[in-house]
Amino acid sequence: MSFNPQLPFLATLELPDVSKLTNDPILHNPYWPPVPTKIPGDCPKFDGKANEDPQTHVMTYHLWCSSNSWLDDSIRLRLFQRTLTGSAAKWYIELHRGSFQDFNSLAMAFLTHFQLPIQYETGTHLLSSLRQTTTTRISDHIHEWRRCRRMIKFWIPDQLLTDWFTTSFVPPIARDIAMGACVTEKQAIARAQYLDLVYSQSGTLYDYLPDVPRQGTSKAPPTPTVDGIIGSVNSSSKKNPANPAKQKPSASNGQPSQASPSSNVTSEVNFVQSNTANKASKEKKKGKAKNKPEQPK
Numbered sequence: 001m002s003f004n005p006q007l008p009f010l011a012t013l014e015l016p017d018v019s020k021l022t023n024d025p026i027l028h029n030p031y032w033p034p035v036p037t038k039i040p041g042d043c044p045k046f047d048g049k050a051n052e053d054p055q056t057h058v059m060t061y062h063l064w065c066s067s068n069s070w071l072d073d074s075i076r077l078r079l080f081q082r083t084l085t086g087s088a089a090k091w092y093i094e095l096h097r098g099s100f101q102d103f104n105s106l107a108m109a110f111l112t113h114f115q116l117p118i119q120y121e122t123g124t125h126l127l128s129s130l131r132q133t134t135t136t137r138i139s140d141h142i143h144e145w146r147r148c149r150r151m152i153k154f155w156i157p158d159q160l161l162t163d164w165f166t167t168s169f170v171p172p173i174a175r176d177i178a179m180g181a182c183v184t185e186k187q188a189i190a191r192a193q194y195l196d197l198v199y200s201q202s203g204t205l206y207d208y209l210p211d212v213p214r215q216g217t218s219k220a221p222p223t224p225t226v227d228g229i230i231g232s233v234n235s236s237s238k239k240n241p242a243n244p245a246k247q248k249p250s251a252s253n254g255q256p257s258q259a260s261p262s263s264n265v266t267s268e269v270n271f272v273q274s275n276t277a278n279k280a281s282k283e284k285k286k287g288k289a290k291n292k293p294e295q296p297k
Contacts, residue, residue: 025095025106032074039082040068046114048087054114055155057083058107077103080110088114112157126151127161130168134211138196141169142189161185165192172208 044064046057061083065076077100084092091113100106126148132141145165165188166177176195182188199205206212 023093023095023097025092025097025099026077027098027101029074029101032078033072035075035078036068036070039079044083045085046083046088047085048091048114052114054111058111073103077106080106108157111155115155124152124156124160124164127156127164127168130164132169132173134170134209135213137209137212138169138173138192138199142192145189158184162188165189170208 042064044057044060046052046054061080062076065071065079070076070079080103081089081092095109100109127145130145130148132138136144145168149161162182162185165185166174166182168174169177169192173192173195177188177191180187180191182191196205199208206214
């Protein structure tokens with residue numbers, strides 16, 4: 001009978017899973033060239049701390065491989081694990097077995113995991129917190145999304161952008177966009193523009209967005225202020241049908257005489273007083289014209 005004593009303090013230790021240490025997330029190909037045996041000691045390292053930039057590490061690793069004439073993608077894929085230490089090495093061995101066939105896919109997974117908690121939380125709230133209201137049209141919401149997207153200068157995975165863009169719409173529209181199985185942000189935007197056209201033609205746009213202004217209900221523009229006199233004169237004369245007024249020619253000059261006093265003439269003048277003060281200009285009169293009285297205006 002075998003006796004296997006176990007010390008009590010061993011239960012308190014967090015020992016790594018030895019089976020995971022042999023996990024290889026690289027999908028090997030027998031036609032790949034062999035990995036170099038002599039590796040320079042100036043290999044860049046990444047530990048996953050808060051002050052480390054994952055993008056800088058990937059760029060430095062590319063330059064390091066190029067300086068050693070390792071231009072094959074499979075060599076860069078297999079040597080990348082030697083740059084990882086600490087929490088980054090733990091992340092690498094916990095990946096799924098045979099997940100990566102090229103370096104671009106591995107670098108994408110690396111940046112997605114280590115860049116999100118470090119840099120994304122400072123600027124991505126512009127996109128993650130953007131929400132469409134029932135008063136905003138789909139085209140206007142897409143324009144606002146693109147404006148906020150241009151304000152973020154660092155790189156964001158396309159999958160996150162697609163999820164944030166889809167969930168930024170009201171639930172019925174977000175459901176229809178998700179049914180399109182969009183993978184990239186560009187596909188999601190194209191899907192939303194297509195649905196905007198479908199909703200407008202079918203008349204269901206106002207069911208999803210009841211507070212959107214209807215077509216042709218825009219307010220009339222305000223009347224501009226005018227500096228001057230604007231008015232209309234309406235003259236109407238009421239004559240007695242029994243005794244119509246007749247004009248009689250004058251005996252002296254043959255001109256028609258004035259109308260009969262029985263005719264009633266009403267006039268209505270609507271005017272707007274000028275905002276600018278009118279200054280009356282007076283000209284000096286010479287000679288005998290000085291003593292003549294001014295005619296009434």
